[in-house]
Amino acid sequence: MMKNSEYNIKRNKLRKKNKEAYIIEKTKGLCQACYKSFPVEIFDFHHRNPKDKTMSLCNWKWGAKIVNKKVIDEANKCYILCSNCHRLEHIAMKRGESVVNNKEAYSRYRNHCFTRR
Numbered sequence: 001m002m003k004n005s006e007y008n009i010k011r012n013k014l015r016k017k018n019k020e021a022y023i024i025e026k027t028k029g030l031c032q033a034c035y036k037s038f039p040v041e042i043f044d045f046h047h048r049n050p051k052d053k054t055m056s057l058c059n060w061k062w063g064a065k066i067v068n069k070k071v072i073d074e075a076n077k078c079y080i081l082c083s084n085c086h087r088l089e090h091i092a093m094k095r096g097e098s099v100v101n102n103k104e105a106y107s108r109y110r111n112h113c114f115t116r117r
Contacts, residue, residue: 022072023080033085033100034110044086045078046100052077 020040023029029037045057055074079100081089088099088109099106 022075026075027080031082031085032079033081033089033106036082038082042082043080044083045075046081046086046089047078049077 023040023043027043029040031038031043047053053074055070057071057075057078079089081100085099085106088106092099092105092109097105097109099109
């Protein structure tokens with residue numbers, strides 16, 4: 001019989017594997033804002049429209065052998081951004097902008113050339 005700690009370790013490895021596989025499949029390991037390559041642990045899910053968010057995509061949601069369709073549907077509502085671009089995106093959103101698919105805004109926010117409010 002498997003001990004609880006062994007079960008948790010096995011389950012956490014499965015969660016990590018599932019989440020990493022999704023990120024690699026969708027992005028090829030590149031941030032969807034800056035297009036730089038990072039280890040998958042650096043990526044965050046960012047909901048394109050916060051009003052469409054029905055659940056968080058924390059690690060434990062990825063724990064099934066076959067990932068739940070609801071988790072995939074929720075992930076498909078998101079950009080996959082490196083942690084730095086994710087923070088920049090939240091700053092830009094407060095100003096009604098986005099750094100994703102907007103090279104001018106990305107460059108401005110990345111280089112701190114914006115008006116602070």
